[in-house]
Amino acid sequence: MNFPFVKEAVNSLFKKPSTERYPFVKKEAPLGYRGRILFKSDKCIGCGMCIRVCAPGAITKSTKKTDDGEEITMNFFMGRCTFCQMCADFCPRGAIELTNEFSMITEDKSNLNVSGTFIKKLPPKQQAGSQTISKQV
C-alpha cells in the first residue's frame, strides 16, 4: 500500500489557508484590469469614434446649443459596458481610460453613469462673399 498524498496532506496542515481575506484586506486589481471608465472631458473633441466602436451601445452623446458653441455631454453607462476597452483604444485624443476600480456596487442604476461635459467652440462665421471665394474666380 502506498499513500501518495500523505506528504501533501501533512504539509498542508501547517500551511496558511489559501483563502483571500478580501473585505478585511483590500485588494488591488491586476495590472491592465479594465474597470470603471474615467472620462476626461477636457481632452474629448466629440468626434463620436467611441460610439461607433462600442458593441453594446453604452455611450451616448447629447448636444445642446449655447452662446459660445455646442455643449457636448458624453455619457458612459457602466451597466451596459462590457469593459472591452475598444473606446479607449480608438479614441484619437486618449480621453477615455479604464481604471482598475472593480467594485461598482450600487442600489440605484443611475449611479452607474459616467459622464462629462465640455463646450466645443464653433468656427468663426465667414462673411458672405469673402476674400477666398473672390480670389478663385
Added chain:
Amino acid sequence: MFKKIIEKSFEKSPWLFHINAGSCNACDIEFVATLTPRYDAERFGFKLTGTPRHADIIVVSGPVTEQSKDRVIRTIAQVPNPKVIVALGSCPASGNIFAGSYSVLHTLDYYVPVDVYVPGCSPKPEAIIDGLYKAVEILKNKRRDNK
C-alpha cells in the same frame, strides 16, 4: 427567546439562489468561484441552495430572454418575503451586448424590483462579495421593517 435565536441565525446565514436567465456563463463561473475556497463567501454564512423556497437572496445573471422571462418571474415569486434580488453583471441591468436581439426582452428591473447591482462583465469575485455584503444589509433592514 427561541424566536430571537432564529432571527439572529437568519441574519448570519443568508441562503443564495442562483438563476441563470440566459447569461453567457461567465458570471455564473465567477459566482461559483466566489463560493470556492479561494474567495470563500461561505465565511460569511452564504450558502447556495437548490430550491427557491429556501432562499433569502436571489442572484440573477444574464439578460431576460423570451424563454426565461416566465420562469424567472415564477421562480422569484416562490421565494418567501423578505427577499433581496441581486443583478449580477451588466446583462440584467441593461441587456448589455445582447440588447436589441430578437429574443432579449426588457431589463430585469422591468419585471421585478432589483435591490443591488453588481456591474462588470463579468464582475470580479471580490466585487460579488461586496455585492452580497450589501444584499445582507438590505435583507436585515427589510426584516426589521417587516416586524
